[in-house]
Amino acid sequence: MRIDVVSIFPDYLAPLKLSLLGRAQEDGLLSIAIHDLRDFTSDRHRTVDDTPYGGGAGMVMKPEPWALALERVLEEQRPAQDAGTDGPGEAAPGTAASGADDAAAQPGGRRRPVLVVPSPAGEVFTQRMAYELAEEPTLAFACGRYEGIDERVLDWAREHFEVRPVSLGDYVLNGGEVAVMAMVEAVGRLVPGVVGNPESLIEESHSDGLLEYPVYTKPSSWRGHDVPEVLLSGNHGRISQWRLEQQLRRTAARRPELLEGADAAAFGKPERAV
Numbered sequence: 001m002r003i004d005v006v007s008i009f010p011d012y013l014a015p016l017k018l019s020l021l022g023r024a025q026e027d028g029l030l031s032i033a034i035h036d037l038r039d040f041t042s043d044r045h046r047t048v049d050d051t052p053y054g055g056g057a058g059m060v061m062k063p064e065p066w067a068l069a070l071e072r073v074l075e076e077q078r079p080a081q082d083a084g085t086d087g088p089g090e091a092a093p094g095t096a097a098s099g100a101d102d103a104a105a106q107p108g109g110r111r112r113p114v115l116v117v118p119s120p121a122g123e124v125f126t127q128r129m130a131y132e133l134a135e136e137p138t139l140a141f142a143c144g145r146y147e148g149i150d151e152r153v154l155d156w157a158r159e160h161f162e163v164r165p166v167s168l169g170d171y172v173l174n175g176g177e178v179a180v181m182a183m184v185e186a187v188g189r190l191v192p193g194v195v196g197n198p199e200s201l202i203e204e205s206h207s208d209g210l211l212e213y214p215v216y217t218k219p220s221s222w223r224g225h226d227v228p229e230v231l232l233s234g235n236h237g238r239i240s241q242w243r244l245e246q247q248l249r250r251t252a253a254r255r256p257e258l259l260e261g262a263d264a265a266a267f268g269k270p271e272r273a274v
């Protein structure tokens with residue numbers, strides 16, 4: 001998968017070179033390019049913002065540097081886009097990645113690449129969305145700062161991209177960079193091969209719509225706290241049942257709204273399929 005991020009703080013995204021995603025880039029599973037929006041300005045001061053029409057506090061990001069930067073991204077993503085559209089079976093079940101009424105289809109038949117625009121005014125990012133985005137051959141992220149990006153950039157971008165304004169949750173960050181770090185990590189680890197043991201993707205929080213069960217390691221007794229006896233029993237049926245019970249209890253206590261949409265298959269099912 002090819003990922004492009006445009007930001008006025010490219011250094012903010014440097015940690016994407018570390019750890020699991022760094023290794024995935026070395027292994028050629030993932031390619032992440034960071035672009036400095038100021039490289040697409042043409043004035044001496046490399047200006048990226050201006051005062052808002054209609055007045056009000058703060059500054060708004062000027063449209064032209066964004067168009068130039070995103071045009072560069074389109075150019076650089078072209079090879080990965082072409083490689084990602086030459087075979088069937090690209091789309092995951094339940095995702096809108098094929099078909100005549102596909103919102104992402106272009107007049108020429110080519111799919112539009114996804115452009116994620118981090119914004120507290122976007123739809124909320126979820127594990128489901130992470131799985132959806134992990135199916136894409138390319139992803140682009142446009143990090144806004146200040147009061148936001150001139151809205152016409154999004155209108156223009158829709159001619160070339162499938163534009164998705166996305167929020168991490170109901171709170172405000174100073175810019176999109178931290179949100180992009182979170183989203184790229186959540187999506188990147190779902191790309192096949194990035195996480196060494198794919199089974200660890202199956203048994204984690206949100207994979208079945210429930211929160212994860214608690215985990216323990218040695219010693220079995222520590223500072224007066226004991227590992228639940230059932231986990232030492234060797235009885236795998238009982239252990240599975242206990243873990244599901246813990247998941248349900250935890251989810252009900254911490255995130256009751258999740259129980260509404262939880263995977264029905266997870267209920268009353270002692271062992272989840274791998």
Ligand code: 6GU
Pocket residue numbers: 117118119120166167168169170171172173174175176179
């Ligand atoms: Cl994606 N961006 C910003 N600026 N603030 C946020 C957010 C995103 N998600 C939650 N708060």
